[in-house]
Amino acid sequence: PVLDGLGATAELLRDPDPPRIVMLTTFDLDEAAARAIRQGASGFLLKDADPEFLLAAIRTVHAGSAVIAASATRELFARFGDASRAVPATYGDLTDREREIFALAARGLSNAEIAAREFLSEATVKTHISRILAKLALRDRVQLVVFAFEHGLA
Incomplete structure (x- = not known):
C-alpha cells in the first residue's frame, strides 16, 4: 500500500x-x-x-x-x-545460549555465519533467532539490532 x-x-x-x-x-x-x-x-x-x-x-x-x-x-x-536505556526485564528471559546468539545477530552476522562460528546448524540458529524475537516481542532482525543498540547490548 x-x-x-x-x-x-x-x-x-x-x-x-x-x-x-x-x-x-x-x-x-x-x-x-x-x-x-x-x-x-x-x-x-x-x-x-x-x-x-x-x-x-x-x-x-x-x-x-x-x-x-x-x-x-x-x-x-x-x-x-547514544540513546541507551535500561534493559527490559524480558531480556532476562533469554537463555545463556540465546544471549550468545542475540549478541552475534546484533553484530550483523547472518544465520550461516552464526552457525559456522558456533558449530550449529542453520536450522538451530533460526530456531534460536525466532525464540529471541518472540521473547523480546521484536518483529525481525532490524528490530533486534535496534534493541541491542538502544539498550547498550551490542
Missing part, C-alpha cells in the same frame, strides 16, 4: 499482523526513518537505490527478513547507541 506519512505507518504497525514496510528516504538516516524503524519497519533504503537492489530488498522483506541501506548502518548504530 501507498502510505501517507508516518501517521499511516504507525497505524498500520499497530495491526497484529501488519504489512511489512520498506522505508524509502532521500537522506542516509533522517528522523522519520529512525522512527519508522523503531515502530517496526522491516527495511530502510535510499530512494536512489538501483532498481535491481530495490526489487531484491522488497523480496527479502516479503520473505520475512530485513534490509538496511549499507550507507546508513554506521549512523543508525550511532543514533541508537
Whole structure:
C-alpha cells in the first residue's frame, strides 16, 4: 500500500499482523526513518537505490527478513547507541545460549555465519533467532539490532 506519512505507518504497525514496510528516504538516516524503524519497519533504503537492489530488498522483506541501506548502518548504530536505556526485564528471559546468539545477530552476522562460528546448524540458529524475537516481542532482525543498540547490548 501507498502510505501517507508516518501517521499511516504507525497505524498500520499497530495491526497484529501488519504489512511489512520498506522505508524509502532521500537522506542516509533522517528522523522519520529512525522512527519508522523503531515502530517496526522491516527495511530502510535510499530512494536512489538501483532498481535491481530495490526489487531484491522488497523480496527479502516479503520473505520475512530485513534490509538496511549499507550507507546508513554506521549512523543508525550511532543514533541508537547514544540513546541507551535500561534493559527490559524480558531480556532476562533469554537463555545463556540465546544471549550468545542475540549478541552475534546484533553484530550483523547472518544465520550461516552464526552457525559456522558456533558449530550449529542453520536450522538451530533460526530456531534460536525466532525464540529471541518472540521473547523480546521484536518483529525481525532490524528490530533486534535496534534493541541491542538502544539498550547498550551490542
